[in-house]
Amino acid sequence: MSSLIDARDAETGRPWAWRRLLKSLGPGLITGAADDDPSGIATYSQAGAQFGYSLGWVMVFSYPLMAVTQSISARIGCVTGCGIARNLRRHHPRWLLRCVVLMLLVANIANLGADLGAMAAALQLLVPGPALLYGAGFALLCILLEVFLSYARYAAILRWLTLSLFAYAAVVLVVRVPWSEALLGAFVPHLAFDAEHAQALVAILGTTISPYLFFWQASQEVEEQLRRTAQPLYIAPARAGEELARVRIDTWVGMGYSNLISLFIIIATAATLHAGGITDIQNSAQAAEALRPIAGGLAFALFACGIIGTGLLAVPVLAGSAAYAVCEAFDWVEGLDHKPKDAKAFYGVIVLATALGLGVGFIGLDPIKALYWSAVLNGLLAAPLMATMLAIAGSRRIMGPVTLPRSMAIAGWLAVLVMAAASIAFLVL
Known part of the structure; x- marks a missing residue:
């Protein structure tokens, strides 16, 4: 092991192990960072403000479940050369495909509305101005980058944007945290069987293990194969060991980064808002504003900038x-490496979904209700979709010789049970 760490690349002189690690980071890192979106920040902020440090353990507990689930989705993309929806189209009833894609669309549009509204509100805190104009500007910027940049350049921009999450690590550094209490909340589960805790638990799990992340990472692995002109692993199983090792490193690092930042947000809001008696946070921008009188202008600015970056x-x-989901469902051309004229439907869905999300955020609909129903749909969709992914990944007919190892299958089914149990508990309580 020490020789591997000490070995240096002939071109750069940097340790080879670190060079290999950095080269491995891509779809998994971007997917993990995207999980900490403004609506997710609002969920974690509310958990910290309402319950203090007592729900920090959920981020530690959910990390392996999230990483295994995302590894399975990435594996499906690598092995089959197709995204989740295209595999559903090929191997499952059409009614299941339609239900999954419809629920994903509704949840994503509601989430887009919440995120664009939060970004506009955060910028409004920093630079006073019209929220609608700010929201439209963010929507237009995202559309232009996604439609007109090549996949390689766009993926590089997304990788750099993952650094924006360090804003929340910085917030923890500038506020006073009782670390003994924070670490106790992170590593010792605190269980309370009431409606408030059940709702918070489902909201956190639904935000952390979200169906749209399954679709995105699987399709990004397909994009990576096309960019490198590599064959799917069921055709070239000799490459499976090296390729799946890259996926494993990328996914576990990406999900670890995501959950660590989420834990920092809970700790930061627990140390400031909860300690200051502020226990009800409606959105991420309100969390940033509430930090200003308690933690100072620097913490406020870092929190607000993080909302915009994420x-x-x-x-x-x-x-x-x-x-990806819509175009794979209808067998249309899809992919960020295609020019707009060659994938009109794909880019059309991107534009339409973003525009509808902007409308949800700014036509007077309650963003908290939109976010709530988005979380409900994600929660209802997650467990059955995860079970379907496990069936695909374990099928030799679909995956060839690169089926899911038993250890991953067991961990995957455990994640399904946890998500299903949390949703049932929420409905019952």
Whole structure:
């Protein structure tokens, strides 16, 4: 192991292991960072404000479940050379495909509305101006980048945007945190069987393990194969060991980064808002504004800038995952590496979903209700979709010799049970 770490690349002189790690980061890192979108920030902020540090353990507990689930979706893309929706079209009843895609579309559009509204509100806190104009500007910017940049250049921009999440690590550094209490909340589960905790638990899990992330990462792995002109692994199983090792590193690092930042948000809001008696946060911009008198202007500015940065990352992922799902469902040309004239339907769905999301955020609909129903749909969709993915990944007929290992299958089914149990508990309580 030490020789591997100490070995240096002949061109750069950097440790080879780090060079390999950085080269491995791509779809998994982007997917994980996109999970901490403005609506997710609102969910984690509310958890910290309402319950203090006591729900921090959910981020630690959900990390392996999230990483395994995303690894399965990435594996499906690598092995079959197709995204989730195209595999559903080929191997499952059409009614199941239609239900999944419709629920994903509704949830993504509601989420887009919440995210664009939060980005506009955050910018309004920093630079006073019209929220509608700011929201439209963000929507237009995301559309232009996604439609007119090549996949390689756009993926590079998304990778750089993942750095915006460090704003929340910085917030934790500038506020006073009782670390013994924070670490106790992170590593010792606190269970309370009441409606408020059940709702918070489902909201956190639904925000962390979201169906749109499954579609996005699987399709991004397909895009990566096309960019490198590589064959799907069921055709070239000799490459499976190296390729799946890259996917595993990328996904576990990306999901670890995502959940660590989510934990930082819970800790930051627990140390400031909850400690200051503010226990009801309606959106991420309100969380930023509430930080100003308690934690100071720097923490406020970092929190607000983080909302904008993560929104610029998440909005294209939400719109793009919807476009992949719709186009794969109808067997249309899809992919960010296609020019707009060659994939009109794909880019049309991106534009339409973003525009509808902007409308949801600015036509007077309650953004909190939109976000709530988005979370409900994600929660209802997640467990059955995860079970379907496990069936696909375990099928030798679909995956060839690169089927899912038993250990991953067991962990995947555990994640399904946790998501299903959380949703049932929420409905019952």
